Amino acid sequence: MTLRVCLFGNSHLAALRQAWTDGRERWPGLDLTMIGAHKGLLLQTEITGGVLRPATDAARDAFARFGGLAEVDLRSFDAIGIVGCQVAAARAAFLHKEARWVGLPSVAACPNLATREPRLISRRAYVAMLKATLSETLGGQFATHLRAGTDRPICLLSQPRTHESILSGKRVEMRALLNSIEIGDGAALSDLFDTTARGLFEAIGVDYLPQPAETVSHHLLTARAYTEGAERLTAAGNAPQPKTDILHANAAYGALALDGLAARLAA
Amino acid sequence: MSHPYADLPRRAFWRHGTARAVGAELFEPTYPITRATRIATAGSCFAQHIARSLRGAGCKVLDAEPPPRGMGPDLAARHGYGLFSGRYGNIYTARQLRQLLTEIVSGGPEQRFVWQRGALFVDALRPTVEPEGLDSPDEVMLHRDYHLERTSQMLQQADLFIFTLGLTEAWRDRNTGRVFPVCPGVTAGRFDAAAHEFVTFSQAEVLEDLRAIRALLQRFRPGMQMLLTVSPVPLTATAGGAHVLVASQAAKATLRSAAGEFAAGTAGVSYFPSYEIVTTPAFGGPHFEPDLRRVTQGGVDLVMQLFLDAHGLESAAPPESEPQGDTDLQEADDPVCDELLLEAFAK
Numbered sequence: 104m105t106l107r108v109c110l111f112g113n114s115h116l117a118a119l120r121q122a123w124t125d126g127r128e129r130w131p132g133l134d135l136t137m138i139g140a141h142k143g144l145l146l147q148t149e150i151t152g153g154v155l156r157p158a159t160d161a162a163r164d165a166f167a168r169f170g171g172l173a174e175v176d177l178r179s180f181d182a183i184g185i186v187g188c189q190v191a192a193a194r195a196a197f198l199h200k201e202a203r204w205v206g207l208p209s210v211a212a213c214p215n216l217a218t219r220e221p222r223l224i225s226r227r228a229y230v231a232m233l234k235a236t237l238s239e240t241l242g243g244q245f246a247t248h249l250r251a252g253t254d255r256p257i258c259l260l261s262q263p264r265t266h267e268s269i270l271s272g273k274r275v276e277m278r279a280l281l282n283s284i285e286i287g288d289g290a291a292l293s294d295l296f297d298t299t300a301r302g303l304f305e306a307i308g309v310d311y312l313p314q315p316a317e318t319v320s321h322h323l324l325t326a327r328a329y330t331e332g333a334e335r336l337t338a339a340g341n342a343p344q345p346k347t348d349i350l351h352a353n354a355a356y357g358a359l360a361l362d363g364l365a366a367r368l369a370a
Numbered sequence: 371m372s373h374p375y376a377d378l379p380r381r382a383f384w385r386h387g388t389a390r391a392v393g394a395e396l397f398e399p400t401y402p403i404t405r406a407t408r409i410a411t412a413g414s415c416f417a418q419h420i421a422r423s424l425r426g427a428g429c430k431v432l433d434a435e436p437p438p439r440g441m442g443p444d445l446a447a448r449h450g451y452g453l454f455s456g457r458y459g460n461i462y463t464a465r466q467l468r469q470l471l472t473e474i475v476s477g478g479p480e481q482r483f484v485w486q487r488g489a490l491f492v493d494a495l496r497p498t499v500e501p502e503g504l505d506s507p508d509e510v511m512l513h514r515d516y517h518l519e520r521t522s523q524m525l526q527q528a529d530l531f532i533f534t535l536g537l538t539e540a541w542r543d544r545n546t547g548r549v550f551p552v553c554p555g556v557t558a559g560r561f562d563a564a565a566h567e568f569v570t571f572s573q574a575e576v577l578e579d580l581r582a583i584r585a586l587l588q589r590f591r592p593g594m595q596m597l598l599t600v601s602p603v604p605l606t607a608t609a610g611g612a613h614v615l616v617a618s619q620a621a622k623a624t625l626r627s628a629a630g631e632f633a634a635g636t637a638g639v640s641y642f643p644s645y646e647i648v649t650t651p652a653f654g655g656p657h658f659e660p661d662l663r664r665v666t667q668g669g670v671d672l673v674m675q676l677f678l679d680a681h682g683l684e685s686a687a688p689p690e691s692e693p694q695g696d697t698d699l700q701e702a703d704d705p706v707c708d709e710l711l712l713e714a715f716a717k
Contacts, residue, residue: 197440198438198439198440200438200439201438201439201440202438202440202441205504205505205509205512215519216512216516217515217516217519217520217523218519221438222435222436222437222438223512223513223516224437224438224441224449225449225500225502225504225513226505227500227502227503227504228441228445228449228500231445232438232440232441232442232445235442235445236440
C-alpha cells in the first residue's frame with residue numbers, strides 16, 4: 104500500500120527533496136508531495152474544510168513555485184509531515200548558555216555555582232523554557248495550525264543539528280553551542296531536546312521524529328558526511344551550499360530522514 | 371496666643387492636609403533616592419508592585435538571581451524570578467525576613483526545611499518558587515545554598531532596602547521557631563500539630579524584629595537605608611479565631627504601629643504610607659478590586675506616583691496599555707501570592 108504524504112518545510116526540506124529526486128524507488132510505500140516555503144510563509148495560510156490555502160501573495164508565490172500548487176487539500180493525504188522549521192537542538196544549547204541545573208556534568212564539576220555566571224535553575228524550569236521556545240518556532244506554530252485544521256496524522260521531523268565543522272571554533276556565533284559540548288553537557292542537552300520536543304508535540308497530537316541517530320556527531324552536531332554538498336531551499340529555489348553554511352544537511356541525510364518517516368508511518 | 375499647633379505646617383491639619391489637598395506633602399523623604407540608588411525589595415505580595423513600578427520608572431532595583439535569557443516573563447514569575455530583589459518569594463512577616471538574614475549571615479542553612487509535594491521536594495521557606503518541585507531534598511538544599519549566597523552578594527550592593535510588611539500571623543516549627551511563609555500542608559508538606567504551631571506576632575515582637583533586621587542589614591552594607599511600608603492587602607484567611615476582617619485590621623494596625631515607631635526612632639529608616647494611600651477615602655479610595663482584596667492598578671499607580679514624586683523622580687509610565695476592564699490582562703498582572711493558595715481551602 105502506498106501512503107500519500109504531504110511534506111511541508113522551510114529551507115531544510117531541500118535535503119529530503121534531493122534524496123527523493125535522486126532515488127524515490129527506495130521508498131516504494133511513499134508517494135510524496137513537497138511544499139516548501141521559506142521564513143514564516145507557512146504560517147501565512149488558512150485552513151478551511153480541510154483545505155490549506157495561502158493567505159498572502161508571498162505565500163501563494165511560494166506554494167506555486169515550490170509545490171506547484173495553489174492550495175493543498177489535506178484530506179487527500181494519508182499523512183502530513185513538517186520538516187525542520189526551526190525545531191533545532193541548537194536552541195537547547197543557546198538556552199543553556201545562561202542556565203545550569205543539577206544533573207549536568209558541568210554542574211557536578213563546579214564547586215561554587217553562586218560565583219559563576221550561568222544561573223542555577225531547576226531542570227524543570229529549563230524544560231519549561233525549552234518548551235516555550237520550541238512552541239514559538241515555525242514548526243511549533245505550524246504544527247498547531249495544521250492540527251487544528253486536519254485530522255490526518257502529522258509528523259514533525261527535527262531540523263538537522265549544526266554542522267560539525269563548527270568544531271574549528273571559527274564561528275563566534277556558535278560559541279554557546281560549542282561550549283555546551285566542551286564542558287560535557289552535550290549528551291544531556293541532546294537528550295533533553297528530543298525528550299522535550301517529543302512531549303511538546305505529542306501533547307498537541309503530533310508525532311516527533313528526532314534526527315537520525317547515525318547522522319549525529321558530538322551529540323549536538325551533524326556529522327560531516329551528512330552536510331557536505333547540502334542544498335537548501337531559498338526564495339529563488341534550491342540553492343547550492345555556500346562555504347559558510349553550517350545549518351543544512353545533504354541528500355544522504357534526507358534519505359535517512361525519509362527512512363525514518365516511512366518506518367514511523369508504517370508502524 | 372501661642373500654643374503648639376500655632377506653627378505647625380499645613381500638612382499637620384486635616385482640613386488642609388487631607389480634606390483639601392493631599393499628595394506632595396504626604397511624605398517627606400528623610401534621605402534622597404535617585405535613579406542611581408541601588409534598591410533591594412522584599413515583602414508581601416504588594417511589594418511585587420513596588421519592585422515592578424520602580425523598575426518601570428528607571429530605578430536601579432537589584433536582582434540577585436535574574437532569570438536566564440530565554441525565560442519569558444510569565445515563566446520567570448511562576449518560578450519566583452524578578453518579583454523581588456532575591457528569589458526568596460513572598461516574605462510576609464518581619465520574623466521571616468529576620469530569620470532569612472540571620473541564615474545568610476550565619477553562613478548557610480542550619481537545618482533542612484524541605485517539604486514534599488507528591489514525589490518531588492520544595493524549600494519550605496520559599497515553597498512556591500519551584501512550582502513543580504525538585505528531585506531530592508539534597509537538590510533543594512543545593513538550591514537554597516545558591517539562593518543565600520546570591521542574596522548575600524545582592525545585599526552587599528544595596529543602598530536602600532524596601533520592606534513591605536504584610537502579616538502578623540504565621541506558622542512556625544515548634545522546635546526551632548522558624549516561621550514558614552505558608553502553613554505546612556497548603557502548598558506542600560504535611561501539617562503536624564505536634565511539630566507546627568500558630569503564632570500572631572505582637573507589636574513589640576514586630577518592633578524587635580525590625581531592629582534586628584536593621585542591624586543585620588548593616589552587616590551587609592553599612593549605611594544601608596531602610597524604607598518600610600505596610601501592605602494594604604487584607605489577609606486571605608486567619609487561623610486566629612477572629613473574623614478575617616477584624617484580624618486583618620488588627621494585623622495592619624500592629625504592623626503600622628511597629629513600622630511607624632521604628633522609623634520615627636531610627637536614623638536612616640523611613641515609613642512610606644502605602645497602606646494609607648490605598649485604604650483611605652482621602653485619595654479617592656479605597657482602591658480595591660471587587661473582591662475587596664486586590665489593589666487596583668490605579669491604586670498601585672497612585673502609591674508609586676506619590677513615592678516617586680516625593681523623591682523628585684518622574685512617575686512611572688503607566689503599565690503597558692492595559693485596557694480598562696480587560697479581566698484577562700488584569701489577572702495576568704496579579705502578583706504571585708502564595709497566601710492566595712489558602713483560598714483553595716475556603717468552604
